[in-house]
Amino acid sequence: MSLDAARGLLACPVCGSGLTESDTSLTCANAHRFDVARQGYVNLLGSRPPANADTAEMVAARDRVLSSGLYDPIAEQVARRLAQSPTIVDVGAGTGFYLARALDASGGRGVALDVSVPAARRAAKAHARAASVVADVWRRLPLLSGRLSAVLCVFAPRSVPEFARILIPGGLLVVVTPTASHLSGLRERHGLLGIEADKDERLARSALGLFDPTARAVVEYRAEASAEQVRDLIAMGPNAFHGVPNDVTADTVQVSVTVSLFRKAAGDESGLA
Template identity: 45%
Template sequence: MLQDIEPYLACPHCAQALTPDGRTLRCPSGHSFDVAKQGYVSLLAGDAHTGTGDTAEMVAARGDFLAAGHYRPIAEALADAAAAADPEGLVADLGAGTGHYLAHVLDALPGRPGAALDISKFALRRAARAHPRIGAVVCDAWRPLPLRDASAGLMLNVFAPRNGPEIRRVLRPGGTLLLVSPTPRHLRELVDALGLLSVDEDKQRRIDEKLGPYLTPVGRREVEFPMRLSAADVRTVVGMGPSAWHTDPDRLEERLGALPDPVGVTASVTVAEYRR
């Protein structure tokens, strides 16, 4: 619930604390933000933002795919790493989407509140209902996050944008970032067959370099497993990721027809741990 994370929120205009006033959050300077009937609050500073966010169609695709359990090993690995870190206080998920991974982590961390941060209101409508201890907040990952300094003991970042300076500011000293990113082998059977976006061989090195001034890497593990995907599942996994913005639907259907149904597909990610 949004009430669980209200003590950790900050006004996006002046960074002061926000307090509830009915279905509105207010700061001492008079800025106010109404809570949507779906349970999330938008803390975007004005109408301008740097991202487009996932569409309703992309969110629906992601919800269907994750609910089917195809990525369950990733959620379990993330929850295991979170339990080992055993953070105090807030768990913040930057680019939380539907709240699927945050919900798994909160199940492993009894009593901890969770902040689902995303720019897509369509995703946060689902995130607000994904777990009783999730509060959902619309914000821009590339702008100052609407969380107070040193407010989070743990941050998650799963297939999402990474803002190193803000992650460091929000994490308390000794706090942990758990970051999930695809390896070059992720969905490799579909990349060439369907013309999807591929993963750079140097992706992990580039992530470490960008986060290096702000956080210290302390460990990582690869999670790789086979999946059997139907044609409908393949359409869904394409529709829920960045390739959805770059794939021609007619061309996709033509190429899908050439694939076996079901098709064997590799899921391959890195779960990396960083410390403030």
């Protein structure tokens, strides 16, 4: 599969210069070369994935949950916010589900970044106008400065200064974070990891001087989930590293997230570096 969707967007993780596609590899002006995997993604991580990268089992569980429609209201809200964005990067993209919905709405092209190789394999098949790249959000992103019109970050780590660097002037940042009520019943019943109550406040503080907040919406609803879906909801996230309980049953789950929209602040020149 071609990485043409990322044309003019990717940067060499070694020297920072632009990458161009040639046959089955990406190369830069300084002759650094990165082979494109037969599944269609390219690995620009430069090291082994961290121990907390999503496993193939976690990615498969997430794919089943997202394919079931359980989180469609979140995807619809994201797609609506990005409907005018011609170039989108999804940071911590997982299977590429949310990016695909956004690209359907915008008609644009995008890049799915994730530190997990199994996730990158799935994301490579998510959309004809999406390129899949293995990369670490905590490092400098392998993207050229000032080239993207929008950054999407759903339930994923955030490097806000890097987001500002890669965005064009006035570019959009859409961040989806769980509220303290998200899957609260499951968390209490099965002793799952908690959610920090100040997530939105920390996001706002990190954006100061780089982004201006422009909109905020809470997407909240209850949904019936089968026992298999409940198990997958637990197995698709970091709780999977602590073991998935065997005593799950069908349940009514509480979905509750905040969708925050920011615009790159006027006068911010981080995208010129």
